[in-house]
Amino acid sequence: MTSNVELDRAAAPQDGTAVPDRVAIADVAALGGRIAAAVSQVVLGKPDVIRLALITLLSEGHLLLEDVPGTGKTVLAKSLARSVDGTVSRVQFTPDLMPGDVTGVSVYDRSTSQFEFRPGPVFANIVVADEINRASPKTQSALLECMEEHQVTVDGTSYRLGRPFLVVATQNPVEMEGTYPLPEAQRDRFFARVSIGYPDRSAEVAMLADRDRGDPLAAISPVADAATIAALIDTVGTVHLAPALRQYLVDIVGTTRTIPEIRLGASPRSVLHLARAAKAAAALDGRNFVVPDDIQRLAVPVLAHRLLLTVEAHAARRSAEDIVAGLVGRLRVPRGG
Known part of the structure; x- marks a missing residue:
């Protein structure tokens, strides 16, 4: 370099x-440090990975976590979500998942004789898309509009998503049976991709010391709300x-x-x-x-x-x-x- x-x-x-204003920039650095500290309580020995997740959040991007099983992909996504006091949803992608299961559907209401839109899990500040490559290409494509335009269109009507809006997707690059590779259009909408990798020896020893006593995610308290993150995004711009x-x-x-x-x-x-x-x-x-x-x-x-x-x-x-x-x-x- x-x-x-x-x-x-x-x-x-x-x-x-x-x-x-330097105070505003200082606030970004200070709050980013607090979020990183909260996530690092769970994701041990991976400061660079946590920093990239923060950069993605503050850039209004979407993060693709690609690594072998058991390295903490879902844990990183969940811990980042817990550190921000906003709406959070998790979708387990499977071959039988339909686009409406992600974006929402219009349901006929007999009492009003009208179709009523029922939002899907994508209507959240942070969406954890677990094992995204297990869903069919048709379902994967349901996220294209959401990720790029921050809106969902169902039955000709568009619905705006909240701000901030972050998709944290995980996928396993080695287990190919029952998976569908992400198309180029989908990959291009991901702001960044990172592989967490195996922890070092000291981090694995630390995991053995406390992971059998309870869920480490329970120890994370939100350090910022959605409105604060949105303001920081504006400052970064x-x-x-x-x-x-x-x-x-x-x-x-x-x-x-x-x-x-x-x-x-x-x-x-x-x-x-x-x-x-x-x-x-x-x-x-x-x-x-x-x-x-x-x-x-x-x-x-x-x-x-x-x-x-x-x-x-x-x-x-x-x-x-x-x-x-x-x-x-x-x-x-x-x-x-």
Whole structure:
């Protein structure tokens, strides 16, 4: 990674652009720290994963947790939900789940001779979509409109979803029987993907010390409500992104479309997502401007899951994560703001 004081200063606003109040930015950092502390009571030894979940929340994105069974995917989703005092729902995706089971349905009311809409579990601030790849493509597609437009359309009528709205989906990448791979359109709507991985030795020892006494999730108390999170999201949106860094973002994403090993590069939506992620990372660090390190550290989790590799790249055991990390390392870092 390339980072120094000169780069940090160059990334700061130099053209008289109004910047957000430092107190407001400090509130983002402080509250983010409290949420991270609450989640870390349950998800042990994974500060980077928790930070990415926070960045996704403050960017109004959606998070895909992809890992082998038993690594804490659902626990992370539940603990993040418990730390925010908003509406929370959990959907266990199964092959027989129907779209209406997620979005809601219109039911005929005999007393009024009218159809009445009954909201589904997607009408919540945080929706935990457990094992999302076990549902059929038809049911998976029910989330497309929800995730992108924050609304649900049933029988020609659109219903707005609350704010904030975060989908935390989990899936198992190794157990393929009875699963349906997420289509590219669905994957592109996920703001970031992360693999939790196995805990280190000390974290597993700590788990043995207290997990047999009760549910660790019960110890988490909400540290913010939905209205507060929505206000913090607005503050994150005011973080300054220098023109040179905007070009840097476009260069990173554009390069994914020219690499021979990639048959489908990152979409224009991914440029917006990476910019939002960098702003949220800056705010969590107490800064009101983005620096190159913010972009470099988030390029892999924000971009890699959107890429489709060629057959030759798979045969050479190349991963999308390696390719993104390599191109970030090769591109020239801007020196001026």
